[in-house]
Amino acid sequence: MQEKxxxxxxxxxxxxxxxxxxxxIVVVHVFMAVLFIGWFSFLIYALIRFRQxxxxxxxxxxxxxxxxxxVEAGVALFEVVLLCAFSFPIFSQARNEFPREDKALKVRVVxxxxxxxxxxxxxxxxxxxxxxxxxxxxxxxxxxxxxxxxRDDVTTVNQLxxxxxxxxIVELASKDVIHSxxxxxxxxxxxxxxxxxxxxxxxxxxxxxxxxxCAQLCGLGHYRMRGFFTVQDKDEFRTWFDAETAKKTGQxxx
Amino acid sequence: xxxxxxxxxxxxxxxxxxxxxxxxxxxxRRENEKxxxxxxxxxxxxxxxxxxxxxxTGLCFLLFGFTLMMLMRWQLAYPGKPLPLIGQFFPETAxxxxxxxxxxxxxxxxxxGTIMVFLGVVPLAVGGFGNYFLPLQVGAPDMAFPKxxxxxxxxxxxxxxxxxxxxxxxGGAAQSGWTSYPPLADxxxxxQTLWLxxxxxxxxxxxxxxxxxxxxTVQLRTEGMSxxxxxxxxxxxxxxxxxxxxxxxPLMAAAVLQLMDRLAHTSFFMPSGLVVAGKxxxxxxxxxxxxxxxxxxxxxxxxxxVLILPAMGIVAEIITxxxxxxxxxxxxxxxxxxxxxxxxxxxxAHHMYLTGMGTKMSAFFQITTMIISIPxxxxxxxxxxxxxxxSIRFNTPMLFAIAFLPMFGIGGLTGLPLGLAAADxxxxxxxxxxxxxxxxxxxxxxxxxFAGIYHxxxxxTGRRMSETLGKIHFWSSLxxxxxxxxxxxxxxxxxxxxxxxxxxxYAHALSTQPLNVFISICAWLxxxxxxxxxxxxxxxxxxxxxxxxxxxxxxTLEWAxxxxxxxxxxxxxxxxxxxxxxxxxxxxxxxxxxxNALEAD
Ligand code: HEM
Ligand SMILES: [Cu+2]
Ligand SMILES: [Cu+2]
Numbered sequence: 001m002q003e004k005x006x007x008x009x010x011x012x013x014x015x016x017x018x019x020x021x022x023x024x025i026v027v028v029h030v031f032m033a034v035l036f037i038g039w040f041s042f043l044i045y046a047l048i049r050f051r052q053x054x055x056x057x058x059x060x061x062x063x064x065x066x067x068x069x070x071v072e073a074g075v076a077l078f079e080v081v082l083l084c085a086f087s088f089p090i091f092s093q094a095r096n097e098f099p100r101e102d103k104a105l106k107v108r109v110v111x112x113x114x115x116x117x118x119x120x121x122x123x124x125x126x127x128x129x130x131x132x133x134x135x136x137x138x139x140x141x142x143x144x145x146x147x148x149x150x151r152d153d154v155t156t157v158n159q160l161x162x163x164x165x166x167x168x169i170v171e172l173a174s175k176d177v178i179h180s181x182x183x184x185x186x187x188x189x190x191x192x193x194x195x196x197x198x199x200x201x202x203x204x205x206x207x208x209x210x211x212x213x214c215a216q217l218c219g220l221g222h223y224r225m226r227g228f229f230t231v232q233d234k235d236e237f238r239t240w241f242d243a244e245t246a247k248k249t250g251q252x253x254x
Numbered sequence: 255x256x257x258x259x260x261x262x263x264x265x266x267x268x269x270x271x272x273x274x275x276x277x278x279x280x281x282x283r284r285e286n287e288k289x290x291x292x293x294x295x296x297x298x299x300x301x302x303x304x305x306x307x308x309x310x311t312g313l314c315f316l317l318f319g320f321t322l323m324m325l326m327r328w329q330l331a332y333p334g335k336p337l338p339l340i341g342q343f344f345p346e347t348a349x350x351x352x353x354x355x356x357x358x359x360x361x362x363x364x365x366x367g368t369i370m371v372f373l374g375v376v377p378l379a380v381g382g383f384g385n386y387f388l389p390l391q392v393g394a395p396d397m398a399f400p401k402x403x404x405x406x407x408x409x410x411x412x413x414x415x416x417x418x419x420x421x422x423x424x425g426g427a428a429q430s431g432w433t434s435y436p437p438l439a440d441x442x443x444x445x446q447t448l449w450l451x452x453x454x455x456x457x458x459x460x461x462x463x464x465x466x467x468x469x470x471t472v473q474l475r476t477e478g479m480s481x482x483x484x485x486x487x488x489x490x491x492x493x494x495x496x497x498x499x500x501x502x503x504p505l506m507a508a509a510v511l512q513l514m515d516r517l518a519h520t521s522f523f524m525p526s527g528l529v530v531a532g533k534x535x536x537x538x539x540x541x542x543x544x545x546x547x548x549x550x551x552x553x554x555x556x557x558x559x560v561l562i563l564p565a566m567g568i569v570a571e572i573i574t575x576x577x578x579x580x581x582x583x584x585x586x587x588x589x590x591x592x593x594x595x596x597x598x599x600x601x602x603a604h605h606m607y608l609t610g611m612g613t614k615m616s617a618f619f620q621i622t623t624m625i626i627s628i629p630x631x632x633x634x635x636x637x638x639x640x641x642x643x644x645s646i647r648f649n650t651p652m653l654f655a656i657a658f659l660p661m662f663g664i665g666g667l668t669g670l671p672l673g674l675a676a677a678d679x680x681x682x683x684x685x686x687x688x689x690x691x692x693x694x695x696x697x698x699x700x701x702x703x704f705a706g707i708y709h710x711x712x713x714x715t716g717r718r719m720s721e722t723l724g725k726i727h728f729w730s731s732l733x734x735x736x737x738x739x740x741x742x743x744x745x746x747x748x749x750x751x752x753x754x755x756x757x758x759x760y761a762h763a764l765s766t767q768p769l770n771v772f773i774s775i776c777a778w779l780x781x782x783x784x785x786x787x788x789x790x791x792x793x794x795x796x797x798x799x800x801x802x803x804x805x806x807x808x809x810t811l812e813w814a815x816x817x818x819x820x821x822x823x824x825x826x827x828x829x830x831x832x833x834x835x836x837x838x839x840x841x842x843x844x845x846x847x848x849x850n851a852l853e854a855d
Contacts, residue, residue, distance in 0.1 A: 006765040008744040010680075024677050025747070032667040039638070040660055046641040047656065050577070051648070057845055058578040059643040060838035065582075068635045075631055079624040082674060087620060090676035092613045113531065132527045132534055142529075175529045177438040178543060180608065180683060184749030184762050189679050191609045193543055194437060195525020198610040211761055215683040215751045217431045219438060220356040223755040 005210065011184050014210070014231065016203040017093065018187035024086040031078060094188075098201050099167035108171040109160065110141055111179035111192045114221030116212055117141050118160045122152025122245045132175070154244040158227040160212060163237035167203045180216035183229055189215055204231040297408075299400035300821055304407050305386030306714065312378030315414060316700075317784075319369035322362045324781055329354045331774035333756040347426060356755040360429035361445070363753055365417070367432030368449065371561065372456050373414050375699055379564035380460075380498070381410065383706050384467060384491045386714065390812035391485050393476025393830060393850075395822045398469040406462035413455030420448035431753060433554070436523035436546050440515045441530060447516055450509045457506045460498045467495035476811075478830035482588070483849065485810045485834040486581065489588050490567025493595040494560050500599070501556035508549035515541075522546075544609060551602035559598045561695050562662070563591060565702035566633055569655045572709050573637055575808045576652040577644030578845050580835040583636040590629035590636075597626040607675040608682050616675045623673035630666050634659060645838070645845075650724030654705035657732055658698060665693030668743065686746020689739050697735045704731075704787070711791075712805045716817040717798030723790040730783035737776030741769040807846045810834050814850045 005012040013022055050058075098104075108119040108127055117140050121127045128143045128150015135142035140157065143150045162168045172181050174194040181200065182189040190200040212227030232240070298304060328337050334353060337344075341352025348358040389397055397403045420427040425443025428434065439446050471492045475484070484492075511522040519537065523546045526539025574581045581587060600622045607616050637659055646652070668690040671677040681687065704727075711719050750763040757763040757770060804813040811830070815823050828850045836847035 006748060006762040008741075008766055008769065009747045011749055011762050021676055021680050024674065025671060025680065028671045028674065028677060032670060036660075036663060036667055039634070039663065043638050043641070043656075043659065046638060046644075047646060050641055050644045050646050052645045056645055058645040058838040060579050061643075061840065062580075063582075063643070065639055065642075068632075068639065072628060072631055072635070076624075076628055079627070079670075082670075083617075083620055083624060087674040087676040088613070088617055091607075091616060091679070094676070094679060095613050095616075112529070132529045135529050135532060135534075137532065176531075176535075177441070178435055182683075182749070182751070184680070187680050189608055189682055193609060194528055195542065196610065213749065213751055213760055213762075217360070217435070217438070217753040220360060220429075220755070222360075222751075222753060223356060223757075224759050226760055 005185060005208070013185060013187060014204050014206040014208065015186040015188070016205050017090075018185075020086075020090045020093075021187045024082070024090060027086065028082060031082075035075070094200070098169060098199065099203070101169065104167040104169045104201070105162060106169050106171070107160070107162070108173065109181060109192075110173050110175060111181065111214070111218075111225075112140070112175040113177065113219045114214070114225040115140075116158050116160070116181070116225070116227040118156045118158075118227075120154040120241070120244075121149075122154060122248065124149060124152060126150075127171075128153045135175070152245045152249045154241065154248060158212075159230070160227060161230045161232055161237060161240060162204060163234045164204050164207050164231050166234065167201060169199060169201045171197055171199050173197045177218050178216050179214050179218045179225065182213040182215040183210065184213060185210045186229070191216055207231045207233060297404060299396075299404050301385050301389050301397045301400065301403060302714075302819060302821075302823075304403050305382050305384075307407050308377050308385055308410070309382030311411065311414065312374055312376075312382055315369050316374035316378065318418075319366050319374050320781065320784075322366040322369070324777060325354075326359060326362045326366065327774035327777045329359055329755065330757060331771045333758055354755075357426060357429060359755040360431075360753070361421070361427040364428045364431050364434075364449075365421070368417065368428070370695070371432065371557065372453070373410075373417060375561050375695060375703070376460070376557075377410055378703055379568075379699065380467075380491065380494055380560065381407065381463060383487075383564060383568065383703075383710070384494070385463075387710065387812055388467060388488055388491050389470060389474065390815060390819060390823055391488050391810050392471060392474060393479055393811045393824070393828045394470060394474035395824070397466045398474055399466050402462045403466050406459045406466070409455045409459035409462065413452045413459060416448055416452035416455060420445040420452065423448060433550060434512070434546075435550075436512060436515065436543050437525075437528060439512060439546075440524055441535070447513065450513045450516075453509050454506065457502045457509070460502055464495035464498040467491055468499065471495075476828055476830060479811075479849075482585070483830055483833050485567075486570040486584065486587055486591075487564075487567035487810075489591055490563045490570075493591045494563045497556040497560050497563075497595055497598060501553045501560075504549045505553035508546055508553075511549075512546065544606075547606055547609065548603070551605045552599070555602040555605070556595075556598040558691070558694070559594055561699050563594070565658065565662075565699040566591070568702045568706040568709075569637065569658045571808075571810065572651050572655040572705050573640055574835045574837060575709075575806050576647045576649065576655075577641055578647075578837045579640060579644040580833070580837055581636065582639040582642070583632075584833070584835070586632055587636050590632045593629045594626060594633075597622060597629070601626055604673055607678045620673060620675055623669075627666065627670065627673070634663055634666070649708075650719070650721055650728060651705045651709035653725070653728045654701045654708065657728070658702045658705065661693055661697035661701060661735075665690060665695075665698050668693065680749065681746055683752055684746040685742040685750045685752055688752050689742030689746055692739050692742070696739065697732070701731075704728075707791075709806070710812075711794065711798075712801040713812055713815075713817050713819070715795060715798070716800060717794050718801050718805065719790050719794040719798060723786040723793075727783060727786045727790065730786075731780060734776045734780035734783055738773050738780065741766075741773055745769055804848075807844075809836055809846050809848045811849055814848060 110117040126149035129147040130142045131144055132142050172192045174192040178193055180191045186202045188200055188202045208231055210229040212229050214225035336352030341349055423444045427445040428449035430439040430442050514520040515522055521538045521541040523543050524537045524541045528535040603619045604623045745766045748762050748766050803817055814828055830849045838845045839847050
């Protein structure tokens with residue numbers, strides 16, 4: 001069902017910012033290919049031309065080649081371009097330039113061996129208080145039932161739904177060991193370090209069913225720490241979300 | 255004999271002194287022949303015997319690490335299928351009727367990495383080649399501290415035994431990756447404790463070894479051997495020794511802290527409020543897992559250059575010798591090695607871009623990472639330019655040395671996207687990383703080590719290895735090793751995570767599964783391709799063609815000693831008159847001019 005998204009090489013990109021990452025990857029690889037092919041052709045040419053021949057001695061006069069100096073300067077210059085024109089701005093956008101919270105969907109993802117607990121604040125936009133001592137099989141996040149902010153919170157396991165064309169801010173935390181929250185089609189990856197909360201953001205530009213990947217060795221179930229990532233129409237998402245919050249608060253849907 | 259060496263240390267390089275030292279060593283040689291077997295070959299203090307001990311042990315560990323990897327490759331190609339033939343012999347904690355368990359895969363992965371790096375490549379490249387050839391190339395009769403040298407080997411040996419023993423404790427060997435990131439490593443089974451203890455031995459071994467290398471290079475150079483007459487191999491080992499000396503202590507500290515976390519219930523790397531498998535973890539908390547990563551990578555990045563610098567040294571020796579030309583830009587090469595050594599301490603956090611690091615920090619480490627790529631480009635450039643105008647002999651060592659260049663080139667170039675934090679968002683912790691560093695260490699360093707074995711085998715044994723078997727070994731290894739690592743870049747671009755026990759669990763990994771089958775077949779064929787080498791190695795020990803002192807007509811000092819060199823190395827003290835690579839000097843009949851040859855020779 002998902003074959004169409006993936007192949008040998010970069011997977012499909014369904015995020016708004018992902019083209020920049022891809023473009024950088026392509027530019028670097030073209031640069032690498034040019035350097036390598038140029039250098040390698042020279043190597044092969046030199047090997048053939050200067051192979052040992054009978055009655056012929058190596059020419060050991062000291063020479064000075066200018067070209068390598070230019071090549072090295074060129075490489076250095078190009079690296080400056082890669083950094084300043086691509087890497088710095090893209091990374092800073094991913095790390096610092098978060099969308100406005102009132103325009104974005106906020107969701108918290110708590111990783112554990114070997115699942116992703118997804119936690120949406122309810123209609124009030126506030127996450128309920130969590131306490132590790134309250135963690136039970138039925139309450140994997142340890143949500144405090146006494147906290148009114150948490151009453152309408154929606155939680156799922158291994159299923160992250162987001163609306164399309166809406167910035168999503170993910171607050172990441174881990175209960176036990178280091179995991180890494182990665183969605184290849186969304187070009188996001190963020191290590192989740194226990195004891196810290198770290199934020200990441202993305203915006204999907206296309207609906208579909210994709211996967212969340214754990215990219216950091218987290219134990220024997222690392223290989224199956226797979227989550228589902230569903231991008232839905234805004235309306236579809238709203239319907240689902242309203243139904244879930246309603247279930248939580250015990251109210252009938254209007 | 256050692257006391258004499260000790261006293262010469264204080265007053266180096268006075269001709270009469272060093273002659274005296276040599277004389278006493280010649281006495282030492284006779285004395286050595288009187289020593290009982292176990293003092294001569296087991297607890298030996300002769301740098302050559304120790305070098306061989308290191309080399310053989312290192313080769314065995316390389317083979318062992320390779321075998322672990324071949325088991326992993328079965329699981330990756332055919333997940334969930336029983337391992338044919340040998341699967342049934344594994345205990346139930348590893349495989350159930352031949353079907354591998356994820357715990358065991360993780361042990362194989364962590365131990366393959368650890369063994370290859372700390373017990374295979376470094377001991378062979380530094381402990382083996384460095385020990386054997388550094389004193390010879392500087393014209394010294396032995397290492398500065400022969401006893402420390404012996405202790406260094408035995409620490410290494412014990413470290414290796416502890417690592418292997420860890421497979422047999424309950425819960426099996428370390429399984430949190432060779433990086434041992436806590437909290438996972440803090441709560442892992444007993445094997446992790448043994449991993450830490452083993453590492454402590456290996457770290458001490460490296461520290462003692464590096465002291466020896468540094469002092470020997472500085473103090474025991476023979477008369478006339480100025481720093482800029484040192485062969486590049488010695489420079490490479492010298493810089494490597496500094497890296498080992500300065501980078502390992504932080505890891506030692508980190509290992510002790512992790513040991514405390516595991517045994518004394520401290521929480522250096524454990525934050526508060528951890529909940530493992532539904533239970534609140536009993537730990538005082540308040541620690542930080544990232545502290546480990548900083549300490550670990552502060553060692554492990556320089557360690558990468560420990561893996562590559564000696565390889566560059568070997569390759570430089572072999573390329574100049576077989577092009578019959580001085581190296582192009584010897585000084586540029588030396589300065590590059592020094593600069594690489596220095597910079598390698600400033601790039602460690604490029605392994606940590608995605609841990610939540612701020613943009614200023616990541617910008618710093620991206621810049622340093624780009625800077626360190628420049629001297630590596632210089633090294634590769636000088637090596638190819640050395641070929642220009644040469645008269646190239648394509649013998650087996652030369653083939654391996656030449657192949658090192660493009661292979662290391664690919665490894666280096668693919669480090670570029672990983673060094674750019676933005677591209678790393680997609681590539682971090684994928685098979686792209688596995689492909690990248692293996693190009694550096696496997697077809698890179700390992701090929702250089704093979705080159706070194708073929709090149710120096712005649713010196714060590716007095717016999718040559720077979721060229722035919724050598725060439726079979728070379729061409730088949732070259733084909734298969736690229737078959738292994740090239741497809742990994744495609745898998746990495748597809749986003750396939752590393753350390754995956756079962757790659758069919760993720761849709762994007764499943765789509766590259768045919769590549770996994772191909773890679774695994776290449777890996778097993780690469781294993782077969784080592785058989786000609788093993789045959790050649792042992793066969794040549796007994797039946798190889800005998801050679802004289804200088805079969806390759808090379809210029810550096812090791813070729814001025816008999817093959818194999820006796821205890822004390824040189825029958826007469828050697829004196830150096832010129833630089834290391836005087837090949838095809840204009841106006842001379844012979845196309846090589848040894849460092850120790852007199853003007854008239
Ligand atoms: C030449 C043949 C080799 C092959 C086919 C090979 C293959 C592999 C494979 C399949 C993995 C595991 C990937 C994963 O599960 O994520 C791996 C990991 C690794 N290898 Fe190799 N390897 C080879 C040689 C080497 C050498 C020579 C070194 C070191 C000097 C080395 C160091 C490592 C390290 C450090 C890891 C990472 C282990 C970890 O994830 O903790 N390998 N290798
Ligand atoms: Cu995980
Ligand atoms: Cu994981």
